Amino acid sequence: MRQNPQRRTALLDAAIEVLAREGSRGLTLRAVDKEAAVPTGTASNYFRNRDELLSQVMTRTNERLTPDPDELAATMAAPPSQALVVTLMRRLVERMRTDRSSHLAMLELRLEGTRRPELKAELTRVFTELLEANIKWHLDAGLPGDRTSVLLLYLAGSGFMVEDLTLPDFLAPYDLDGLLQALVERTLPASAEPAAAR
Incomplete structure (x- = not known):
């Protein structure tokens, strides 16, 4: 058909x-x-x-959560720095809040994967590929930090999204921008930035 x-x-x-x-x-x-x-x-x-x-x-x-290429290119016109990583993290949060359904659906898929081995295997494969692609993109873009730094940012960002999606009032008293900036600064120290970005 x-x-x-x-x-x-x-x-x-x-x-x-x-x-x-x-x-x-x-x-x-x-x-x-x-x-x-x-x-x-x-x-x-x-x-x-x-x-x-x-x-x-x-x-x-995954298609719905992929950043708009033109918007990403405009953001990446800035020089590689901690500040640019903070901006990228902010954009990630904005996308999450704009399309909450996709993020909630992905959380549901993860939970379903704990009960379905085939789905768990597929989720593991897809997320592994996405993480590796994100690490490569970060490093190729000349952003500060190494593989471990990018992984830490990913894990922290994932934790934030789970809290914001499921218990938004829990984080409401905190300054989001301040938290994102502190996260990046503590994960990617200024000394890790390329000399041209300092």
């Missing part, structure tokens, strides 16, 4: 909304049909089963 790529994307976006709102137990092909406002049975024409849907939701979520 011929499939419409735009319809597939709409179904995956609907699945992300269901997953974010209802959790993995609420994610059924019928629930996706209802969220996408399409006839019952439409999703089953695009996805053989729930496992395939979960796998493709992961791919679609």
